[in-house]
Amino acid sequence: MKKKLLSALIMVMLSISLVACGGNQMNSDSDSTQSQTDNENASEEIITIHVFTGLADRKTGTGLIEEILFEQYMKENPNIKIEVEALDGETYKTKFKAYATSSEMPDLLGVWGQPAFINEIIDAGLLAELNPEDYKDYGFVKGALDGFSKDGKLYGLPRSTDIMGFYYNKAIFEENGWEVPKTYNELIELAGKIREAGLIPVSMDGADKWPLAIYLNDLIAKIDGDNGDKISQSIANGDFSDPTYKKAAELLRKSVEAGLFQNGFETTDYATAFNLFANGQAAMYYMGNWEMSIATNPDVLPEIRENIGVFAMPEVEGGKGKVTDIAAWNGVGYSISANSPVKEEAIKLLNYMMKPENLSKLTWQNGVGMSAQDYSGYLTGDETVPQKIFTNILMEATSITGTPINDLGTSAFKTVCEDLCQELAIGAITPEEFIQKLEEATK
Numbered sequence: 001m002k003k004k005l006l007s008a009l010i011m012v013m014l015s016i017s018l019v020a021c022g023g024n025q026m027n028s029d030s031d032s033t034q035s036q037t038d039n040e041n042a043s044e045e046i047i048t049i050h051v052f053t054g055l056a057d058r059k060t061g062t063g064l065i066e067e068i069l070f071e072q073y074m075k076e077n078p079n080i081k082i083e084v085e086a087l088d089g090e091t092y093k094t095k096f097k098a099y100a101t102s103s104e105m106p107d108l109l110g111v112w113g114q115p116a117f118i119n120e121i122i123d124a125g126l127l128a129e130l131n132p133e134d135y136k137d138y139g140f141v142k143g144a145l146d147g148f149s150k151d152g153k154l155y156g157l158p159r160s161t162d163i164m165g166f167y168y169n170k171a172i173f174e175e176n177g178w179e180v181p182k183t184y185n186e187l188i189e190l191a192g193k194i195r196e197a198g199l200i201p202v203s204m205d206g207a208d209k210w211p212l213a214i215y216l217n218d219l220i221a222k223i224d225g226d227n228g229d230k231i232s233q234s235i236a237n238g239d240f241s242d243p244t245y246k247k248a249a250e251l252l253r254k255s256v257e258a259g260l261f262q263n264g265f266e267t268t269d270y271a272t273a274f275n276l277f278a279n280g281q282a283a284m285y286y287m288g289n290w291e292m293s294i295a296t297n298p299d300v301l302p303e304i305r306e307n308i309g310v311f312a313m314p315e316v317e318g319g320k321g322k323v324t325d326i327a328a329w330n331g332v333g334y335s336i337s338a339n340s341p342v343k344e345e346a347i348k349l350l351n352y353m354m355k356p357e358n359l360s361k362l363t364w365q366n367g368v369g370m371s372a373q374d375y376s377g378y379l380t381g382d383e384t385v386p387q388k389i390f391t392n393i394l395m396e397a398t399s400i401t402g403t404p405i406n407d408l409g410t411s412a413f414k415t416v417c418e419d420l421c422q423e424l425a426i427g428a429i430t431p432e433e434f435i436q437k438l439e440e441a442t443k
Helices: 003-011 028-043 061-076 089-100 115-123 170-178 186-194 208-226 230-237 243-257 270-278 289-295 343-353 357-366 385-395 410-428 431-441
Strands: 047-051 078-087 108-112 163-167 201-202 282-288 308-310 333-337
Touching: 003 089, 028 333, 047 089, 061 078, 061 089, 061 115, 061 289, 061 343, 061 357, 108 115, 108 343, 163 170, 163 208, 163 385, 170 230, 170 308, 186 201, 186 333, 186 357, 201 208, 201 270, 208 230, 208 243, 208 282, 208 410, 243 410, 243 431, 270 282, 270 431, 282 289, 289 308, 308 385, 333 343, 410 431
Parallel strands: 047 078, 047 108, 201 282
Antiparallel strands: 108 333, 163 282, 163 308
């Protein structure tokens, strides 16, 4: 499935060129028709759709795109009222669990199309089944719907293609004569130089733990190359004896010992990690392409947002993987509550949002991410540097990881895996203990 997704994504991206390539009077009949329409709309019952989303920022990024689409939909459908509850990160996931055990699940939900999140709520009968035929013309890349499907049935739609990378401040690099590292050893050596300059080498969100798990997954890809479904099989079999895992664990620990991340990274949350980079305290920031809107974010100082570069995880010396073996997947998206009292209206809203000319176009042209659909028709010629680089990373990919290690098992495995990654990073456990405990978590 990963190879099919990769080839389809590359075929889509190869079509992208990243270099810029009536009257006001109305007759009486139209007045009458408009009046009749207004009266009909006024008499229609107001239907409220409750939306629960993990995009707390409603002024920038994808949260803003949601707001734009909701406003458009309500304008086109005056009988619809959309109420939004937006929480961020782990707070959202905690509240989602609370909703899942209550009878008050919101109508339209933000979800992750990964086994650790979606399988259990599908099995619990909480998500409405969607009709795949409704989306045959929506331009979803092949394989993008797989994570939102189970037993041949579709339960959600992906919003994005997610790619991990290092954002870096080009101005800081140029001022200090630093080069983008081509190997992992060069990255470690660069970390020492950056610290000597009084800056943080790489800003890391360690408090939420999942970025550390994805970082480990990225290292596995560089060590092992295209490993197919090896990680899934390791989880299923409870066997992590393959030396790739231990080497990746050792490399993560070595990176921390070398000072690659900020002091106290294990207690640094998402927003703080972002701000360390956005205000110039960190030279680099490890995060996904969903943060590419930093290049257009008006709340970020011009000297920062106008100097954003991106590079993929460098090659690991002695590893089988290339820089083009990347950490990428189709992760976040939307589902409908199976017990929604306005299920059909909620599905209509979802279908409207996911029309390529809506979410996909707005996401790309506002520089806030890469959709799971073909967005090649929406190029403007004014793409930001992060947009261009992330697209190049995808175009040139020789393999993709697919769903990261922490999200490939059950929700219980996810929790343990992420905890272990943090414990490994701070030296609370050894790489050997990490492997042992990871195996125990699959039992």
